[in-house]
Amino acid sequence: MNIDGKQAAADLRAELAVEVATMQAERNITPGLTVVLVGEDPASQVYVRNKVKQTRDIGMISNEIKLADSTTEEELLMTLASLNNDASVHGILVQLPLPKHINEQKIIATIAPEKDVDGFHAMNSGRLLNGESDALVPCTPQGCVILAKRHLGDDLSGKHAVIIGRSNIVGKPVSILFLQENCTVTIAHSRTQDLPAICRQADILVAAVGRPEFVKADWVKAGATVIDVGINRIERDGKNKLVGDVDFADVQDKCSGITPVPGGVGPMTIACLLKNTVAAAKNYG
Structure with a gap:
């Protein structure tokens, strides 16, 4: 039999929508996700569109930052530093792959671990290995x-x-x-x-x-x-x-x-x- 990922995902999104509504009502917090897309990779653009739509569908805040393929590593690092310091942004995702002139590991390491919703930061990898409940897991x-x-x-x-x-x-x-x-x-x-x-x-x-x-x-x-x-x-x-x-x-x-x-x-x-x-x-x- 097929294991239906679409239905499983829909069920999880429905559960999350209830959690989001509860957080809004009880704590006046709306979870916010910012996706950073560098370049014009067609597959990445499709992935980002799907992420943005599904984020908004369950009542979360979704922002998208599009940067040119020519964006320098330093410019991307500055963008991430700004997002790290923005209290309204709870999750940061840099869509991979990045242009070849940008060091992916350096970019991942720059994202604040508590906002690293991809779960790729070394801090979250360590927390996962240690079995810590607050690890953001890939x-x-x-x-x-x-x-x-x-x-x-x-x-x-x-x-x-x-x-x-x-x-x-x-x-x-x-x-x-x-x-x-x-x-x-x-x-x-x-x-x-x-x-x-x-x-x-x-x-x-x-x-x-x-x-x-x-x-x-x-x-x-x-x-x-x-x-x-x-x-x-x-x-x-x-x-x-x-x-x-x-x-x-x-x-x-x-x-x-x-x-x-x-x-x-x-x-x-x-x-x-x-x-x-x-x-x-x-x-x-």
Whole structure:
């Protein structure tokens, strides 16, 4: 069966809308998110539009700062310093990727940790590792765990979660989140020996490698839950198509549940961004 990320995201947004209304009524605080977009990357522009719309739909304040591709690193740093000092801004998101002349790590490190709703700042990574409740957790990993629970129930204790990919954005943080759910966790990567055999051990298989239709049916244990993080554009039958890191057609009959691409993890990523912004406003507003 498909694990419906669109419906899960809609349910989470509905919960957040109630929280926002409560904060407005009880504390006179409206969570505010500012998204900074540098350059004219078409995919980034689509992502930002979706984030801005969904933020406003649940009653939050959403601002967008568009900067030219020629913007210098120093100019971007000054913009972030201003947002860090603006009490009406509870969440700051710099849309990645940035132009090549700008150091992404330096930019991420400049965002105030309490406003880092992407959850990429080293301070939030450390808080996540330490299990601190006020950590702002990267959005895609949060979404992966929510979707796994939606299919399997809230208690994931004892499940074996295998993560393919060790990035700071998905692989590492999602492994920590599954550990916090009392799963046994294996992180697999490009140097892993006999990767298909490792994947066949998984009760929960998370694919986050950026390789289209990489995971095949013979990599998946019968009845496993498959969370596909990949978003890859390929050409098929003369048309551009969006596919995941899992060969959906090959795998869907082998597993008990799988997230489709599109319509799986993607919608949850934006919903969890809103969740982080509400949390930031609660904790630091």
